[in-house]
Amino acid sequence: MPKNADPRACSIADALELVGERWSLLAIREILHGVRRFDGIARNTGASRDILTARLRKLESVGVIRRELYSAHPPRFEYHLTESGRELSDVLAMLMKWGDRHLNPDDPPVRWWHSCGEVLEPVVVCAHCGKPAREGAHSPFGRGVIPA
Amino acid sequence: MPKNADPRACSIADALELVGERWSLLAIREILHGVRRFDGIARNTGASRDILTARLRKLESVGVIRRELYSAHPPRFEYHLTESGRELSDVLAMLMKWGDRHLNPDDPPVRWWHSCGEVLEPVVVCAHCGKPAREGAHSPFGRGVIPA
Numbered sequence: 047m048p049k050n051a052d053p054r055a056c057s058i059a060d061a062l063e064l065v066g067e068r069w070s071l072l073a074i075r076e077i078l079h080g081v082r083r084f085d086g087i088a089r090n091t092g093a094s095r096d097i098l099t100a101r102l103r104k105l106e107s108v109g110v111i112r113r114e115l116y117s118a119h120p121p122r123f124e125y126h127l128t129e130s131g132r133e134l135s136d137v138l139a140m141l142m143k144w145g146d147r148h149l150n151p152d153d154p155p156v157r158w159w160h161s162c163g164e165v166l167e168p169v170v171v172c173a174h175c176g177k178p179a180r181e182g183a184h185s186p187f188g189r190g191v192i193p194a
Numbered sequence: 195m196p197k198n199a200d201p202r203a204c205s206i207a208d209a210l211e212l213v214g215e216r217w218s219l220l221a222i223r224e225i226l227h228g229v230r231r232f233d234g235i236a237r238n239t240g241a242s243r244d245i246l247t248a249r250l251r252k253l254e255s256v257g258v259i260r261r262e263l264y265s266a267h268p269p270r271f272e273y274h275l276t277e278s279g280r281e282l283s284d285v286l287a288m289l290m291k292w293g294d295r296h297l298n299p300d301d302p303p304v305r306w307w308h309s310c311g312e313v314l315e316p317v318v319v320c321a322h323c324g325k326p327a328r329e330g331a332h333s334p335f336g337r338g339v340i341p342a
Contacts, residue, residue: 145206
């Protein structure tokens with residue numbers, strides 16, 4: 047195998063670097079559930095206040111969440127997802143599905159209704175043909191592909 | 195708000211606990227790319243050997259990967275995804291899409307062909323109606339829903 051000092055160029059690695067840490071994703075989950083204040087996010091995730099503070103600052107700095115003042119004296123903020131933050135719910139949906147199937151098969155802790163009237167069952171498909179993405183994916187290409 | 199000492203019951207948290215760590219997900223990425231041996235996975239992820247050893251052991255213990263002996267003297271192993279491991283590619287696909295859109299919009303490092311003949315563009319839809327999951331999800335229910 048050829049030596050290459052650099053790891054694979056990859057948007058998965060880049061995304062994990064910014065938003066992939068456990069407490070970050072759980073904070074995003076809470077905001078999706080409508081829990082927007084620090085105390086509620088801390089309580090429902092179980093994150094320590096120090097770690098949660100750092101994670102929320104990072105998520106704000108990369109544009110995934112924004113703060114809104116809801117009390118001026120003392121200053122207090124609510125957290126909202128930006129558009130790029132809302133897009134991360136696709137990642138969370140697939141993590142939830144995996145956990146439901148493999149870790150909580152008899153009793154999924156949270157389910158969501160979908161606008162079609164059914165309980166949401168998220169699947170990843172190809173936008174072009176509508177068929178499952180996973181089974182049909184093949185032959186990766188681009189600068190992140192490393193010759194065997 | 196009512197006090198609850200326990201964090202939210204949630205398959206996202208459970209899944210992150212088992213497979214959500216950065217190096218674990220990057221190791222799974224490498225196996226999806228067909229890189230099955232320790233040295234290749236270490237090189238392409240950039241993980242330290244100690245951390246990668248620990249992550250691979252954990253992934254094996256939770257049934258996401260399995261080892262196959264490819265050399266008896268000395269004993270050497272290749273890593274393969276189980277069915278539950280392959281299902282995690284749905285999570286990775288959506289992380290990759292997010293990273294492509296927000297971090298590498300002009301030059302996605304890796305793309306995949308899909309069996310339909312187009313470049314794969316993964317989207318999360320509702321299995322029942324085929325419409326986007328995200329915009330239509332509402333009214334979560336179950337024991338993991340915490341009253342406001």
